Structures are given as structure tokens and as C-alpha cells.
Amino acid sequence: GQQLNQSPQSMFIQEGEDVSMNCTSSSIFNTWLWYKQDPGEGPVLLIALYKAGELTSNGRLTAQFGITRKDSFLNISASIPSDVGIYFCAGHDNYGQNFVFGPGTRLSVLP
């Protein structure tokens, strides 16, 4: 079946640093989504991307839909302690009911 790969698997950064993580797929998607999940909670949608090459921002977060439609990246600028959590990417082909989720990148922010 379809799979998404996320890298890095985990990262430790200092408060105030910028963060970059990416998501790659062996298949083409027409929609890319980025979610953040706090421990013991459900994922919260951060950014949705609908067009190849699209660059979208949400506050300190910026995400891009790769030109090949097989990848996406998420940047977080000037990290703060509440950025701690697991960041998931998801792809959707816009036709079926199938969202494909990556395994997540676990972010830790050190004071």
C-alpha cells in the first residue's frame, strides 16, 4: 500500500531556533496536510496544501507542496516550548476516501 516517509524521526532543538521537516511519498497526491499532535490528544490540522508548488503560511509555520507532488515540507520559525509534539503529514488523492499518514516527526524544544 501507499506509505509516507517523514524525516527526521525526532529532533531536539533550542528555543528560538528554526525547524525544518519533510515528508516524501512513492505516490502522487493532490492534497498535502500537516497536523500537530500533543501527547494523549487528537491531531490538529495546521496547514492544507492543494496545488503543486504552493507555499502556505500559518503564523510561524510555513509549508510547501512539492513540484513533483510526491513531497512536502514544514518549517517552524523561532520555536517556542509549546511547539513540542508530534508533527504528521498526510496525503490525499482527492478521489477516494483514503488519507495516507506519515509516522510523524517528534519535536522537542529545549529551553
Added chain:
Amino acid sequence: DGGITQSPKYLFRKEGQNVTLSCEQNLNHDAMYWYRQDPGQGLRLIYYSQIVNDFQKGDIAEGYSVSREKKESFPLTVTSAQKNPTAFYLCASTFGWTGTEAFFGQGTRLTVV
């Protein structure tokens, strides 16, 4: 406030028991989904429903059952046939049959004791 509500937050099941996880949404979304989350893995689809009284199996439906008698509700039953039910279960919904933005509930952690 509109949203998706899952209950209970924590659930303990004895071996051989069936348990039912509740999922209710007031977003007027058409499609609802159940996912299972295990550490270090992406979410895996158990069942989904696009319309009342209709639902489809996902990738890991064995040992689970669902119903969709109302648009707002999509309960999941974990049966005794599910051999490894300890996991975090997430319910989601999308607007329209082919909605591309999934919104999630808070999750239910099921533990077999």
C-alpha cells in the same frame, strides 16, 4: 462550539470482552472515519462511512465493527476477535463525500487488562 467528541478518554477491557467507543460530531460533516494509532506508526484506517447506513472496511477492519444510524454518530465496537486491541483510537470527519481536510476527535486510549 463545533467539533468531534470521543468518549471515553480512557477505556479498559478484559480479555474476551467487546467494548464500544463513541464518536459524535456537530460539524454537519458527511464522512466519518476510525483510525488506530500505534507508537511510531502512521494512522491506520479501520472503517469509514460516507453516508448514513453505509460504511466501508479500511485496511485493518478485522476484529472491529461500526454502525452509522445517524449522521452525527459513528460508534466503533472492538470485539473479542481483535487480538491486539491496546492502542489509541482516533475518530475523524470530513465535509462532503470526498472532503480533503480531516478533523479529529481527542482520541480514546484502550487498554486490555
